[in-house]
Amino acid sequence: MAAEGQTTGTAPGERHAIGISFGNSNSSIAYTTTEDKAEVIANEDGDRQIPSILSYVDGEEYNGQQAKQQLIRNSKNTVAYFRDFLGKDFKSIDPSHCHASAHPKEFESTVAFEIQDKEGDERSTVTVSEITTRNLKRLAQSATDFTGKQVNSAVITVPTDFSEKQKEALTKAANDAGLEVLQLIHEPIAALLAYDARPESKVSDKTVVVADLGGTRSDVAVIASRGGMYTILATAHDYEFAGVQMDKVLMDHFAKEFIKWNTTDPRENDRSLAKLKLEAEATKKALSIGTNANFSVESLAEGADFASTINRLRYETIARKIFDGFNRLIEGVVKKAGLDVLEIDEVILSGGTSHTPKIASNMRSIFAESTTILAPSTTPTAINPSELQARGAALQASLIQEYEKEDIEQSTHPAVTTVKHLSNAIGVLSITGDESRGVFTPIISAETAVPARRTIHINSPKDGGDVLVKIVEGGSHIKVTKPEPKPKTNGEKNDGEEDEDEDDSDDDPEDVREKVWKVGNVLAEAAVKGVKKGGKVEVMINVAGDLAVTVTCREVGGKGGVRGNLSAP
Amino acid sequence: MATHTQVSLPLPFLPEGWSAEKDFKAIGSLTAATQRSIEPVGPHFLAHARRARHKRTFSEDDRIQAQENVKKVEDDDAGEISEPEDPMMLSRDAKDWKSQDHYAVLGLSKHRFRATEEQIKRAHRKKVLRHHPDKKAAAGSTEDDSFFKCIQKATEILLDPVKRRQYDSVDEHADVEPPTKKQLKEGKFYKLWSNVFKAEGRFSRVQPVPKFGDENSAQEDVENFYNFFYNFDSWRSFEYQDEDVPDDNENRDQKRHMERKNNNARKKKKNEDVARLRKLVDDAMAGDERIKKFRQAASANKNKKRLEKEAAEKKAIEDAKAAKEAEAKAAKEAEEKAKAEKESGKKAKEAAKTAVKKNRRVLKGSVKDANYFVSGDAPASAIDSVLNDVELVQGKLDAEETAALAGKLNGLKIADEIKGVWSGEVKRLIGAGKIKDGEVKTLA
Numbered sequence A: 001m002a003a004e005g006q007t008t009g010t011a012p013g014e015r016h017a018i019g020i021s022f023g024n025s026n027s028s029i030a031y032t033t034t035e036d037k038a039e040v041i042a043n044e045d046g047d048r049q050i051p052s053i054l055s056y057v058d059g060e061e062y063n064g065q066q067a068k069q070q071l072i073r074n075s076k077n078t079v080a081y082f083r084d085f086l087g088k089d090f091k092s093i094d095p096s097h098c099h100a101s102a103h104p105k106e107f108e109s110t111v112a113f114e115i116q117d118k119e120g121d122e123r124s125t126v127t128v129s130e131i132t133t134r135n136l137k138r139l140a141q142s143a144t145d146f147t148g149k150q151v152n153s154a155v156i157t158v159p160t161d162f163s164e165k166q167k168e169a170l171t172k173a174a175n176d177a178g179l180e181v182l183q184l185i186h187e188p189i190a191a192l193l194a195y196d197a198r199p200e201s202k203v204s205d206k207t208v209v210v211a212d213l214g215g216t217r218s219d220v221a222v223i224a225s226r227g228g229m230y231t232i233l234a235t236a237h238d239y240e241f242a243g244v245q246m247d248k249v250l251m252d253h254f255a256k257e258f259i260k261w262n263t264t265d266p267r268e269n270d271r272s273l274a275k276l277k278l279e280a281e282a283t284k285k286a287l288s289i290g291t292n293a294n295f296s297v298e299s300l301a302e303g304a305d306f307a308s309t310i311n312r313l314r315y316e317t318i319a320r321k322i323f324d325g326f327n328r329l330i331e332g333v334v335k336k337a338g339l340d341v342l343e344i345d346e347v348i349l350s351g352g353t354s355h356t357p358k359i360a361s362n363m364r365s366i367f368a369e370s371t372t373i374l375a376p377s378t379t380p381t382a383i384n385p386s387e388l389q390a391r392g393a394a395l396q397a398s399l400i401q402e403y404e405k406e407d408i409e410q411s412t413h414p415a416v417t418t419v420k421h422l423s424n425a426i427g428v429l430s431i432t433g434d435e436s437r438g439v440f441t442p443i444i445s446a447e448t449a450v451p452a453r454r455t456i457h458i459n460s461p462k463d464g465g466d467v468l469v470k471i472v473e474g475g476s477h478i479k480v481t482k483p484e485p486k487p488k489t490n491g492e493k494n495d496g497e498e499d500e501d502e503d504d505s506d507d508d509p510e511d512v513r514e515k516v517w518k519v520g521n522v523l524a525e526a527a528v529k530g531v532k533k534g535g536k537v538e539v540m541i542n543v544a545g546d547l548a549v550t551v552t553c554r555e556v557g558g559k560g561g562v563r564g565n566l567s568a569p
Numbered sequence B: 001m002a003t004h005t006q007v008s009l010p011l012p013f014l015p016e017g018w019s020a021e022k023d024f025k026a027i028g029s030l031t032a033a034t035q036r037s038i039e040p041v042g043p044h045f046l047a048h049a050r051r052a053r054h055k056r057t058f059s060e061d062d063r064i065q066a067q068e069n070v071k072k073v074e075d076d077d078a079g080e081i082s083e084p085e086d087p088m089m090l091s092r093d094a095k096d097w098k099s100q101d102h103y104a105v106l107g108l109s110k111h112r113f114r115a116t117e118e119q120i121k122r123a124h125r126k127k128v129l130r131h132h133p134d135k136k137a138a139a140g141s142t143e144d145d146s147f148f149k150c151i152q153k154a155t156e157i158l159l160d161p162v163k164r165r166q167y168d169s170v171d172e173h174a175d176v177e178p179p180t181k182k183q184l185k186e187g188k189f190y191k192l193w194s195n196v197f198k199a200e201g202r203f204s205r206v207q208p209v210p211k212f213g214d215e216n217s218a219q220e221d222v223e224n225f226y227n228f229f230y231n232f233d234s235w236r237s238f239e240y241q242d243e244d245v246p247d248d249n250e251n252r253d254q255k256r257h258m259e260r261k262n263n264n265a266r267k268k269k270k271n272e273d274v275a276r277l278r279k280l281v282d283d284a285m286a287g288d289e290r291i292k293k294f295r296q297a298a299s300a301n302k303n304k305k306r307l308e309k310e311a312a313e314k315k316a317i318e319d320a321k322a323a324k325e326a327e328a329k330a331a332k333e334a335e336e337k338a339k340a341e342k343e344s345g346k347k348a349k350e351a352a353k354t355a356v357k358k359n360r361r362v363l364k365g366s367v368k369d370a371n372y373f374v375s376g377d378a379p380a381s382a383i384d385s386v387l388n389d390v391e392l393v394q395g396k397l398d399a400e401e402t403a404a405l406a407g408k409l410n411g412l413k414i415a416d417e418i419k420g421v422w423s424g425e426v427k428r429l430i431g432a433g434k435i436k437d438g439e440v441k442t443l444a
């Protein structure tokens, strides 16, 4: 763990741990109830999504929503969008989002902000590490106020591409805020854990896409979830398509409308721009719930008030490029994992932007019908996407807070976490033992970490008898069936008055795609004799850490059975 | 897991004659596995960690060792170093974005239409890190943000699939000029044209595009290639070169006029492009030795076929003639053989006849030698009846029996012995039912 040597840690019995999600846009905090349920904590303003912003007025510190309002009048002393600067040098930070607040600057080997954070006119240089400490302190204080106990430790979520240096910097900033970092866990994993920890969810083997669509970045991960253990197969990180770009679309839309009635462009004045931005975000959020939303700003520019409305359809049209960008990003990472969309069992939409209904409906059409799309607009029981990470972190905190620091470090050591993963599925053939015609049923999925054990029950022929259990490896393939080709329109297209639209393939009949198994390596054959009429056969596969395999077959309810071993490759 | 997956498709029957010790046959082993990191999160992981640790303590060395072969999921950012920035480019004015090389602005000159969306995003981020005006301002420099605007414009176009196609359509930097005569004289025909068509192939709606190939390409592939390019389905379009349409509502007529003008220009360019490609394919084909080779081979093939046909006809005639001759010869031989056989048969018959005659003479002689089985001079009646009987017996005998009988009688001089032989023979004939008992009295 990154925390090595940073802190001695609190004795397990003294800990009051919470889960923290700390994003560039928002932070949130969660705890677990006595029934081990994770709950997100509202701060003193009643917010569960607490903007990761600090603002200083006459030496007084504001955070969250109150600090966000300061972006209009006090932007120079307001620090926002700083999480990704932690543990980085000035050369490698993207300052774009800080344009309307305090600008980051180079300070020693790190990044700092020059703000007036004390009474008087003196400006001080505050490092990003110090800002982070202050933000975490505020969060811990809110949690302490809520739970009535001094919060002193936390599990914090981080993006999957956070470097060791960034993790160290975050851990140190947390320590400085009086928080022992029990563990830093990956954001998409926290989201997945939040879903998997629900009492109604069963442990199963599934391949999951977690799309974390935030304010300044979108991060997507493909995760193999096997028997409750998680392995990340591929990730993608995107700074071009995220929540702020959607705000921008609405800002431009309403700015243009404003210009129609007035002479100035509100985007050319910092204060007007800040107002426009705040209201655009509010309108965007309203459009996630309603089909119509208001946009209204007092004294937007030149002292003129502005009020307008927009409906969801219009919004979805003007923001289409961003939605398409999300689609391509998500499809791209599935491909990067060497998979096809048909092989994804579950899509978890996480992060504030995931409230947007259009994104969920796009996922619905990209993925197979059998794929679960976990988003508020497609699944009524979905968890609030803004709360997933903090909840997951809180759940993990409650799992490990009883352990000694040393114990946690050893358990998360790479010697423990680095394990072999199966390249292919292992399964059994039905109907016939002929490899070219038998129907493959997987028993253990590909990308399962070993050691692993799985058991299936499989039917025997109608009248029972002696049956063959043939164990093989299987690889999944996508079978594409081309539809009847349409007669091709001859020669050049007549692109008369209309622009030739790029998606003129819309009316082409689509290829029919399905996932099929291809039988690979034959591993073993076993005979189960004298199966009763209507009897079932139990097949158990046990793969050891060195890939040696034990196969056990017997009639369900029968005695004895056949057992054999395959040596490690 | 508590509940097991249920599979309804039944297992196959055990094949006839399948047998194995303890009913289990180990056949293979698992394919090699991938080393990956599992996430140290969740209750199931804790159980795993407990098992994996076995109360051991791991060191820093163990960490390094464990991480050595792990499959990475995060890309190394440092890997992609952007190309050097041309000072001329850095001083560009963003207003001239139409003439800017968007790929070069992002440091992707080498990739162009091949750049993936992810590459473009990374390239953009790299440029933002370096050129963001706020960073420059923070560093005390007051440089204008013009190049940053160029970066933003390039990114806007390249990350919009529609706009990117329009730009790629007119991206001359990705074009490969057709080889000149001089270049072709120096050889490398296949390499030069390959590059041209590889570049042209980027406009094809149908992917993948067949390759130009080389001197060893199969005729089918070469024909395929030319067919493909003669029926090229191109997405290339020319909106990018439109003249600006006024964006206000005042000048409606002017606007419509411009739009019409642009549309016509696009169509014209598109037609020119179709013609250009056609000419390109014509030119390549005209110089393509493979086409000549295939033609020659085809005509040689035709000639060969003709010669083969003639030879075949000639051979057929000869064969027929030979067959006829052989047939005649065989007939003649058969005839001769039959004749010879016939002749030899006649001889044998004659020989047999003579043998029978001779043997008969022995038979008759024998009764004479036995004095017709009387003592003293034999009366004519006795001679007659004995000879009659001899003839009767003779009539019942075939040549072989006659010879056998003659063999027995030959050399006998004593009447009783002769009589014994004869009576034996008569008895045999009676036994065989050839003569009746008492029919032959004198010889019985």
Ligand SMILES: Nc1ncnc2c1ncn2[C@@H]1O[C@H](COP(=O)(O)OP(=O)(O)OP(=O)(O)O)[C@@H](O)[C@H]1O
Binding pocket: A022, A023, A024, A025, A026, A027, A049, A213, A214, A215, A216, A217, A218, A242, A243, A244, A281, A284, A285, A286, A288, A350, A351, A352, A353, A354, A355, A356, A386
């Ligand atoms: N109901 C909603 N509908 C649409 N967008 C929303 C909604 N709620 C929040 N958002 C948007 O989600 C974004 C914030 O996402 P989130 O809270 O996940 O931030 P974050 O994890 O800090 O993001 P990042 O680190 O990428 O900036 C903002 O752009 C916000 O406007």
